[in-house]
Amino acid sequence: MTLVAEPCGLNCLGVGVQPEGTRLANLQIRNLPAGATVEGARKHPVQPWWTVDNPEGGKVRIASNGPLPATFTFLAIARSMDQETDFVFRLGTDSFGRDMFSAILYGVRICVFVGLVAAGAAMVIGTGLGLLSAWRGGITDAIIMRAVDFMLGLLALLVGLAILAILGNGVSKVVLAIVIVQWSYYARTARSFAMSELGKEYVEAARCLRLSPARIMLRHVLPNCMPQIIVLFTLNIASAISLESSLSFLGVGLPLTRPSLGMLIASGDEFIFSHKYWISIYPGIVLLVMIVAMNLLGDRLRDLNNPRLDR
Template sequence: MSDTAQKEKPPGWLARAWDSDIFYNFRRSKLVMLASLITLILVVIAIFAPWVAPHNPYDLSQVSLLDARNPPAWLDGGGANNLLGTDDQGRDLLSAIIYGMRASIFIGCASVAFAITLGVTLGLMAGYFGGKVDSIIMRIADVQLTFPAILTALLVDGIARALVGTHKSGGGETTILIFAIGLSYWVQYARTVRSSTLVERNKEYVQAARIIGLSPRAIMFRHVLPNVGGPVLVLATINLALAIITEATLSFLGVGLPPNEPSLGTLISIGNKYLFAGEWWIVTFPAITLAALVLAVNLLGDWLRDALNPRLR
C-alpha cells in the first residue's frame, strides 16, 4: 500500500513548471533559449564585475594616459594586457565595458522597478476607486503620453539636476537617472493595471472582501494585484530593454553618468569622438555589447508576451 502511494505521489512544483505550456514553448524556441543564455551570461558578468574584469577601471593607479587609445591585442601596437584595447583615458576597454554594463543594467532594473511601483499603485487606485481619482490620474497619464519617453526623461533629468545638483557624493547622477527614466515609463503600467482592475473589482471575490470589512488597500494589494500581475511582468521585460536604451541615450547626450564612472552609453559617447580618427574599437565594442544585451532582453520580452497571451499562440 505504501509502495503504491509512493509511486502515485504528485510531481513537485519544479517538475510541474518544467512540463507547463510556457516552458514547453520555451524549449521549442532555440532563438529564445539563445537569448536567455546571452542575457544570463551578461547579467552574471555584470554582477561579478570586480572578479571577472581583468582591471579596475576606477582605480587610478591602474590607469595611465600614456596607454590611451591603444588598439586591441590582435592589431599592431596592441598588447596582451588589454585584449580590446584602451579608451581615451588609458583604461582597459574590456574592464570598462564590464563595469559599464553593470551600471547600465542596474539603472535599467532600478528605473523599471520604480516605474512599476508608481504605475501599479496609481493604476490600482484609478481602477478601484474610479470617479475623480480615475479622471485625474488618467488625464495626467494622457498628457505625459503626448511626449516621447526620451524627452520626458531629459526634462525630468534637467529639472532634478537643477534642483538637487550632482556635486554631492553618493551616486547623485545614478539616482537622478533612475528617477527620470522611471517617470518616463510609469504610464504604461498604470493604464494596463487600471484596465484589468476595472474588470476585477466587480468579481465575487472582491465583493466578498468588502463584505468582511477589508480596507481598500488590503483589497487592492492582497487580492486584486495578484490577478493583474501577468501583463505587468511582460511590460517589465520589454521596458527593461527600453530603459537601458534610454539610459544609454541620455549618457550619449552628456546628461548621464560621468566619464570617470561610465555606463555603456557614456563609453559609446566617448568613442564616437575617435571613430573617424581610425580608433574604431573605442565605440564599436561597447556598442556591440549594448546591442546584444538589448536584443536578447527584447526577444525574451516578445516571447513572454506571446506565451502569456493565448490569442497570440
Template sequence: MSTSTLSTQPRTPLALIYATQFAKDRVALVAVALFVLLLAIAICAPWISPQNPYDLRQLNILDSQLPPGSKTATHTYWLGTDHQGRDVLSAIFYGLRISVIVGISSGILAFAIGTLVGVVAGYVGGRFDALVMRVVDLQLAFPVFLLAVILLALMGRGVDKVIFAIVAAQWARYARTARAAALVESRKEYIEAARCTGLSGFSIVTTQLLRNCLPPVLVLAAVEIAFAISLEATLSFLGLGLPITEPSLGLLISNGYQDLLNGKYWLSVFPGLALLLAISSLNIIGDRLREVLDPRST
C-alpha cells in the first residue's frame, strides 16, 4: 500500500473514540442510565405523579403521616405521606424537577461564562489575563457555600435567584480550568498556523482553540452540576434557598428531619435517597469521563 493511499484514509473522529471507550465501562453506562431515568422522571413529573402535592384541592389532612404502603379509598401511598397529607413519592418527583432545573441550568450558564472567559484570558494573555486571574483568585478565596448564602441573603428566595447565586459561585472554577487548557493549546503548532493564515483572534478562539479546551472542562461540568444539586438542597434544607411553596428535595428532607426520632423515617429518608442517587450518578459520570479524556490521571 502506497504512502498516498495511507494519507487519504479517513480518520476516526476523536469524539467517537472517546464515546466508544466510555461505552465499554459498565459502571459508567449504569450511571448514565440512572441519571437519564431521574431526568425523565423530573421532566414527566406532572403526568406520572399520583397527585400534585402542591395542589391543595388534592390533599386530605386525614391522610397525613401515613407509613409507606398505606391504602385509602382513593390512593395507595407507596412511600407514605407527610404532615399535610402529601404523597411523598409525588413530592420526590416534583422535587427532582426543581433539582434538575437548578443543577443543569446553573451548570450550563457557569460552564458557558467560565469557559469563554478562561479561554480568552489564556489566549490573549497580558494584562487581561492577569486581571481575570486576580478576580478568579479573589472569588475562589471564598467558600462556594458562603458566597451563595451572602448572595441569597441580598436577593431573597426563588429558583432564579438560586441559579444566579450558584452560577456566580461556580464560574471561576470553569474559568481557571479553561484558562490552563488554553495556555497549553495556544503554544501548539495548529494555533501558530492559524495565525499565519491571517485568521482573527475571534476566529481562532471560536473555531480552533475553544473545542480543544473542552475535554477537561466537560469533566468538571459533570461534577459541578452534581455539586449544584447538592448546594441547592443544602440551602433549601437551611431555609435559605427556595420558598416553602416550591417543591425541593432539600425542603422535603428538612420538613421530615424533626420526625426521624419519632419513627417517621420515610419523610426524610426517601427524598434523601433520591438526592443521593442523582448526585452519585453524576459524580460517577464525571469520574469516568476524566479517565477517558485523560488516561494519565488514572
C-alpha cells in the first residue's frame, strides 16, 4: 500500500492510497500549513491533526483558504481495515496476536536446549571435582566438600536471580546460572560412590600395576559410578527446565525475543481472569508434562540400575 498526493483543483490537494479502492479504517493528516484543512475530517482538540474515518475510495481532500505553498511536507498515517486470513490458531493467540502453538514449540526447544546443556555441563564439572575429591582426600577433599555444602545450603532460585542480575539475561547466562547451582549435586554423588569403589580389589590391582591416577579414576572407577550419575542427570534436566522457566517467569531469564514457556505463562498472567486462559494454561500444561516425563525417566533408570529389584 502506497500513499500518493496529486492536485485536485485550485487550492486543493488529493491524498489517497494505491492501489485504488483499498478500504481504510481511517486516514490521518498531520503538519498541514496554516489555513489548510481536510474535508469531512475531525480535528484533534489540541494538535493540528485531521482524521477521516473510513474515507471513500481511500482518498481525502486537503483544501485551503489561500494558495497552498509550492512545496510543503505533511504526514499521512493510514490504517487499513481488519482483514480475515486463512490461518487457524488451534491454541489461540497471545496478547500480541502471535500464534500460541508456534510460541510453545519454540519455548519447548529452548527449554530442552537449556536443560540438556546446563545439566550436561554441571555433570562434567561436578563429577570431575567429586572424583578428584575422592582420590586426593585431605585438604583437597575438605575444600571441595565445604564448597559443596555451601552451595547446597543456598536457594537455587536466589542464586540464579543474583547471577542474572549481575550478568544480564540471555541463554548463555541462564545456562551458567544453572551450572553454578547444580554442579554440587554431582560432586557429592560422584565422591560418595567413588569412595566406595576405591576400597575394592580391582582398584588395588590397578594400583599394583602402577597405572596412572587419571586412568584408574576414568577407566575403572568412573564407569561404576555412571549409572547413579546418569539417573541424577535425568532428574536434574527437569530441575534445570523448572529453574529456567521460573527465572523467565520473573522476567530475568531470557530476553523478550526468545520466548520460553515461563515467559509465555507470565505474559498471560494478567489475562487469566478475563477468560483468556489459554495464554497461560497451555504453556503450563506443556511445562508440567516435560518435567513429569523427565522425572519418570529418572525413576525408571533408577529401577533398571538397582540390582535388588532384579527378579
